Amino acid sequence: MTAEEAAWDALNSAPEHYTPPCDGRALFTADRLSDDELALCTSICAACPLLAECDAYATAAGVKTGFWAGHAYTNKGKSL
Numbered sequence: 001m002t003a004e005e006a007a008w009d010a011l012n013s014a015p016e017h018y019t020p021p022c023d024g025r026a027l028f029t030a031d032r033l034s035d036d037e038l039a040l041c042t043s044i045c046a047a048c049p050l051l052a053e054c055d056a057y058a059t060a061a062g063v064k065t066g067f068w069a070g071h072a073y074t075n076k077g078k079s080l
């Protein structure tokens, strides 16, 4: 199992009935966010119990888009 796969499994082993607060929110997959939107996403992640697992996955997978674990990602890496 790769580090990316292990991190994904850890992220998905969250409590069965817990839905992350980003689920279904387009802000977390938008190409660009305003400063206010970045602040909103940051505050949502700060209160998420999956923050550590989400950050580990984003790092292991080398994500290039979206907002993960309190950080906006682009093809240049973490931008926030």
Ligand code: SF4
Pocket (backbone or CB within 6 Å): 020, 021, 022, 023, 028, 044, 045, 046, 048, 049, 050, 051, 054, 055, 067, 068, 069, 070
């Ligand atoms: S920490 Fe990850 S799972 Fe939690 S709200 Fe933020 S992006 Fe979603």
